[in-house]
Amino acid sequence: MSWGLISAMGHVSIQTTQLKESVFDATQLLGLRETERTSDAVYLAAANVHHELVYVESDVNGIDGFGLVAANGDALREIRRRVDAENFQILSEKPRGAGIEDGFSFIGPEGFVFEIYVGMQENQAAVQSFGPDRYGHFNFHPRDVGGMMRFLHRVLDFRLSDVIGDDFAYFMRCNPDHHGIALVRGEGTLHHHAWQTQSIADLGKLGDRLNKVGRELIWGPVRHGAGHNIAAYFVETSGAVVELYTDLEQIYDDSRPPVVWGEDENWYNMWSSYRPLDFRTFGLAPVDRKALSGLHR
Incomplete structure (x- = not known):
């Protein structure tokens, strides 16, 4: 839909x-x-x-x-x-x-x-012991966050779900999922790609798998205010962050006005005011197309 x-x-x-x-x-x-x-x-x-x-x-x-x-x-x-x-x-x-x-x-x-x-193409999923249901969204940190928001709306027809602060962050959707793309003002990087799972218990099991190989969650589980999803995060080898989440808000009224939050409001974790200071320092910049013009799949 x-x-x-x-x-x-x-x-x-x-x-x-x-x-x-x-x-x-x-x-x-x-x-x-x-x-x-x-x-x-x-x-x-x-x-x-x-x-x-x-x-x-x-x-x-x-x-x-x-x-x-x-x-x-x-x-x-x-x-x-x-x-x-x-x-x-x-x-x-x-x-x-x-x-x-x-x-x-x-x-x-x-x-x-x-x-x-x-x-x-379709590709039938094999029966597996664990894993998310699907890819859900990505979060990136453009330098001109307002300009990126307007581009996504004007060219790609995304709609605003939540607005954070004075040109600080925007959550945008293309279907009933609260957001497919989240924008937070930053240094021009992708922060994380996010995957939907069935239960908060799956977030705990992710933490267990990380622990077994000497890795760790960098944040979570948390309950976000913007989007209402419960989420946990780890850093993958490339340097990007991966989010596993559940219980994301669904918006079926396309005329619903965006929810507006103050930048200093607790829109990021409804269970606590704690947020890791280095959480937003992770991420990946887009590749330099001039330097890699010959690289194609």
Whole structure:
């Protein structure tokens, strides 16, 4: 169910200098399954699709791109028209990776790549002992957070769910999920990609798996105010943060006005005022397209 041009969050693609270790994090800690492997990339998923996370082997750690699912072919063409009208650079006229029927990618504000597509292949999930249900959202920290918010609304048709402070943070949705993209003013990095699970008990089991390999949660479980989800976080090998969450607010009234929070209000943890001081220092910048212009999957 969606009201706009984008019907669902698609995938996150990350370039990593340690492909084997990144795949370990995704499969053995988070619980994704590998769906395809090429000469320089590994595709992973939780839901019944070809991929929701892609790791690309590289000599840098960085964000390769964000995939978004267009509602249909007409929506795909309308987004392309809007992208052309605003003179964004087209990176590829066709899907850059495996498993997608039709789409294109472009370089958006602050160097972040967006891939818009339709027709991802299905891939039936195997029975596993643990793992999330699906990819849910990402959180990134643009320098011009207001400009990024307006771009997402104007070009990609995202809607505002919550507003934090005076141009400090915005939570935006493309379907009933409270947010598919969260924006917090920062240094131009992706902070985390987030995965939906069934129960708060799954967050505790994630902590147990991390502990067994000498790793740890960096925050959580917490109950966020904006979005109401219960979440826990760890840092993956590439340097990005991974969130596992449950109980995210659903918004079925598309005319609902955004909830407004003061920047100093406790919108980030309803159970406590505690927030780790270094939580927002993690993250990955988009890759330098000029330096890596020859790298394609």
